[in-house]
Amino acid sequence: MSLLGYLRWITFSLFLFTSPTAFSTTITDSLGNPFTLDTPPQRIVTLEYAFADALAAIDLSPVGIADDNDPLNLHPAVVAKLQGWVSVGDRATPNLEKITALKPDLIIADVNRHQAMYAALSQIAPTVLLASRGETYQENLDVALKIGDIAGHSEVMQARLLQHQNIMQGAADALSDYQGRSVLFAVASENGLYAYSGAAYPGGVLKALKLTVPEKVGEEDRALRQLTFDDITSMDPDILLSGHLQPDSLLNQWQQQPAWQSLKAVSSGQLIEVDSNHWANCRGLLASEAMANNLLQALAVTPEPPSEILPSERDLGIEPE
Numbered sequence: 001m002s003l004l005g006y007l008r009w010i011t012f013s014l015f016l017f018t019s020p021t022a023f024s025t026t027i028t029d030s031l032g033n034p035f036t037l038d039t040p041p042q043r044i045v046t047l048e049y050a051f052a053d054a055l056a057a058i059d060l061s062p063v064g065i066a067d068d069n070d071p072l073n074l075h076p077a078v079v080a081k082l083q084g085w086v087s088v089g090d091r092a093t094p095n096l097e098k099i100t101a102l103k104p105d106l107i108i109a110d111v112n113r114h115q116a117m118y119a120a121l122s123q124i125a126p127t128v129l130l131a132s133r134g135e136t137y138q139e140n141l142d143v144a145l146k147i148g149d150i151a152g153h154s155e156v157m158q159a160r161l162l163q164h165q166n167i168m169q170g171a172a173d174a175l176s177d178y179q180g181r182s183v184l185f186a187v188a189s190e191n192g193l194y195a196y197s198g199a200a201y202p203g204g205v206l207k208a209l210k211l212t213v214p215e216k217v218g219e220e221d222r223a224l225r226q227l228t229f230d231d232i233t234s235m236d237p238d239i240l241l242s243g244h245l246q247p248d249s250l251l252n253q254w255q256q257q258p259a260w261q262s263l264k265a266v267s268s269g270q271l272i273e274v275d276s277n278h279w280a281n282c283r284g285l286l287a288s289e290a291m292a293n294n295l296l297q298a299l300a301v302t303p304e305p306p307s308e309i310l311p312s313e314r315d316l317g318i319e320p321e
Helices: 003-018 049-057 096-101 115-124 137-150 154-174 201-208 229-235 250-254 258-262 276-281 285-298
Strands: 025-028 034-037 044-046 106-110 127-130 183-188 193-196 224-227 239-244 271-273
Touching: 025 137, 044 049, 049 137, 049 154, 049 285, 096 115, 106 115, 106 137, 115 127, 127 137, 137 154, 137 201, 137 285, 154 285, 183 201, 183 250, 183 276, 193 201, 193 229, 193 250, 201 285, 224 229, 229 258, 239 250, 239 276, 276 285
Parallel strands: 044 106, 106 127, 183 239, 239 271
Antiparallel strands: 025 034, 183 193, 193 224
């Protein structure tokens, strides 16, 4: 082969191995349908906080995020890893014109919020429907793995998920003295106290920390339910994590009642105030790790340094290819 022919062969070989057409991945969306991308996306728009969290966890920045028109709605741990983005409006009704202007090559939409506008979104860019609203903690980990696949960073996401499990296990070990005690997260508004059961996302995070969380709130097995004062005194959790939506919340009013002081969480000093938005609305690896850190700080517990040995892929539930 001549030198010129050899150089042409090298050039062609490099093209084959570096060409975007060499990338191809298929996942199953949350409707059970296959979703395939033949080129790695470079400009991603996310329509839920959790999707932005998943990308930020592996150091990828979406070009557009539905942040409900306020960047403070995103978890600070997520914002710290982003390189900047354009708000595309509300999660429920994202602005299609703003999305179009960003020229995305992938839109990650919520299967529960955005099915009705799926056709319109798909005209802008390939759109995948994944679960976020109403998902559990474990479902969020499964979705993060899929996001890693379609973003072209499957191995990076798998490693990050293993690191996440290691972080959560370390926090659980540090909280071992609290295992067996009941923990309830509730958000207080002016009109009521809304409690989250073990079936809700925050409850799933608490269970990942090996804490005891009510599996249901009330008789109808609901993940979220408004509680009366009698309800909270009946449940009487050992630890009460409370978020306040308004300064003059109902919880503040209840604290004036004599029976309030007899609650175990109050009498033992385990009434812990947390950020209502971050705990109730933010989901994802970074948000969950921040929740764990909130508890460690509030309970004055110092975790051991993370082990250098990560859990196996099978421990995480990742099947070998």
